[in-house]
Amino acid sequence: MIEGKPIYQYQVGDQLQITSIKLKNVMRRRLLDLGFVPGVTIEVVQKSPLGDPVAFKVFHTTIALRKEESSLIYAKKMNREVI
Amino acid sequence: MSHTIALAGNPNTGKSTLFNLLTGLKQHTGNWPGKTVVRAEGELKTDNHIYQVIDLPGTYSLYSNSADEEVARDFIIFEKPDITLVVVDATSLDRNLNLALQVFEMTSNAILCINLIDEARRKGIHIDKEELSRQLGIPVILISAREKIGIIQLLKTIDQMIDGKIQTHPFQVQYADEVEQKIHELQPKIQAIFGDSLPSRWLSLRLLDGDKQLLEALKAYIRDPNFVHSQQQLVKGDCCHGA
Numbered sequence: 001m002i003e004g005k006p007i008y009q010y011q012v013g014d015q016l017q018i019t020s021i022k023l024k025n026v027m028r029r030r031l032l033d034l035g036f037v038p039g040v041t042i043e044v045v046q047k048s049p050l051g052d053p054v055a056f057k058v059f060h061t062t063i064a065l066r067k068e069e070s071s072l073i074y075a076k077k078m079n080r081e082v083i
Numbered sequence: 084m085s086h087t088i089a090l091a092g093n094p095n096t097g098k099s100t101l102f103n104l105l106t107g108l109k110q111h112t113g114n115w116p117g118k119t120v121v122r123a124e125g126e127l128k129t130d131n132h133i134y135q136v137i138d139l140p141g142t143y144s145l146y147s148n149s150a151d152e153e154v155a156r157d158f159i160i161f162e163k164p165d166i167t168l169v170v171v172d173a174t175s176l177d178r179n180l181n182l183a184l185q186v187f188e189m190t191s192n193a194i195l196c197i198n199l200i201d202e203a204r205r206k207g208i209h210i211d212k213e214e215l216s217r218q219l220g221i222p223v224i225l226i227s228a229r230e231k232i233g234i235i236q237l238l239k240t241i242d243q244m245i246d247g248k249i250q251t252h253p254f255q256v257q258y259a260d261e262v263e264q265k266i267h268e269l270q271p272k273i274q275a276i277f278g279d280s281l282p283s284r285w286l287s288l289r290l291l292d293g294d295k296q297l298l299e300a301l302k303a304y305i306r307d308p309n310f311v312h313s314q315q316q317l318v319k320g321d322c323c324h325g326a
Contacts, residue, residue, distance in 0.1 A: 026148055033144035035178055059178035 004076035007042070008054045008067055014044045016075035023072045035059040036073055085126075085133045086245055087162070091155055091186055092170035093179050094141035097198040099123075101170060101228035102138040131242050137164065143178075145185045146294075153296070159189050160281060161304055166244055168237075170196045173203035173210060173225070183219070187253035188285040194222045194240055201227040220252035255284070265291055 003019040010016055018038050021028060035058035036042070045062055046055040055064040065073075088105075090098045103109060106125025127134040139158055140151035159167055169186050171179035176197070186193055197203075197210060216223040222240050226233035243249050257263065269287040277283065281304075289297045 029144070029146050030148050033146070033148070033181060035181075060175045061178065 002074050004074045006071045007044070007056065007073045007075045008052070008065070008070040010044050010075070010077060012044050012047055015078040016042050016044065017078050018042060018073060018075045020074045021072065022074070023069060027069060031065075031069065031073070034063055035061070041078060042075070085135055086165040087135045087137060088127070088166045088168060088241065089137045089139055089158060089164035090168050090170055091139050091145075091159065091182065092141060093143055093172065093182055096141065096170050096172040096179065097228045098138055098141060098170045101168075101196070101198065101226070102136060104228050104231065104234065106136050129238050129242050132245055134165075134241070142182065144182060145189070146292075156189075157300060159186065160285075161300070161308070163190070165192060166241060167193045168196050168241075169193055170198050173197045173199045174206060174208060176210070184254070184256055187219070187221070187255065188288070189282050191221075191251050191253050192244065193251065193253055194224065194237075194244065195219060196237065197223065197225050198228055200225040200232060201230045219254045222249060222251070258288075262288075262291065 002022075004016075007016055007018075018036060018040050020038055021031065021036060023031060040058065043057040044054065045057050048054070052067045053064040054067075054070055055062050056070075057063075090102055092098045102123065102125065105127045108123070108125040123138040125136050125138075127136050137158065139155040142149075142152045142155050145152055145156040145159070158164070167186055167190050169183045171183060183193075183195060195215070197212070200210070203210065210225060212223040212225055222244070224233055224237045224240055226237055228234075240249070244251075258266070266284060266287045269290060270283045273281075273283040273286050273290075277286070286297075286301075
């Protein structure tokens with residue numbers, strides 16, 4: 001079973017903890033290099049008017065992802081008090 | 084005899100500023116990522132040695148996802164710089180050390196240059212360089228290329244490394260048992276072909292990952308160990324950047 005839901009489904013301002021990455025090959029490698037690694041905390045920063053792409057803050061850098069990729073990255077919402 | 088130093092690091096960590104400072108050249112620098120499209124070269128003279136300094140393109144990784152990562156990777160693997168300076172941003176070490184760990188798999192002649200230390204101090208970030216150096220197994224120097232802080236220390240360390248006065252044991256990432264087992268099987272075969280001329284553990288990992296582009300580069304290397312230079316002329320103006 002996959003824990004959490006795809007990261008594009010969360011709301012702006014949500015703090016998320018990445019649980020798994022279902023992407024394959026080069027794109028998987030690329031996103032890992034950009035900091036989308038299981039266990040890492042990211043934040044939903046901004047959504048385009050039509051909801052795609054969505055911008056995320058990862059290790060102090062903002063990165064926008066298309067739904068193609070962000071639908072394959074799973075995360076759970078973090079409790080604000082915990083952070 | 085001249086030695087080579089390669090500058091590697093993420094985009095926008097001040098590699099080009101350091102390069103200009105070391106070589107006295109005026110390669111264009113600016114506060115946006117991805118400026119160094121092809122590598123730039125310059126000369127550095129210290130009291131004891133002369134160096135060729137090569138400013139590699141800034142990348143988040145050396146797994147050859149793009150042309151500029153390929154340039155940086157091929158240089159470190161096939162041209163084997165005497166020293167690789169890994170330039171990282173003091174204000175975001177967590178992101179930057181990914182590339183450092185990749186470099187440690189490719190070469191043990193590395194120095195970690197933590198740049199923008201002035202900015203980190205302003206932000207209240209304290210870096211324990213002795214502890215970091217102990218854990219990573221290589222020299223760690225805190226610098227600010229912009230404010231010219233730590234440069235003398237850096238030059239001293241470079242000279243000492245060339246003179247064989249510094250022993251490095253770069254931290255090696257340990258993978259899952261299954262992967263380590265496969266590396267163990269592959270590595271002797273790779274060593275039998277390349278000896279110590281290429282890093283066998285790193286090559287094993289790349290082969291296990293099914294890196295076809297690397298296989299092509301290896302074939303070219305076997306035919307002509309100096310192929311990188313001629314190949315890189317072709318890369319000019321054909322590099323891509325960004326996510």
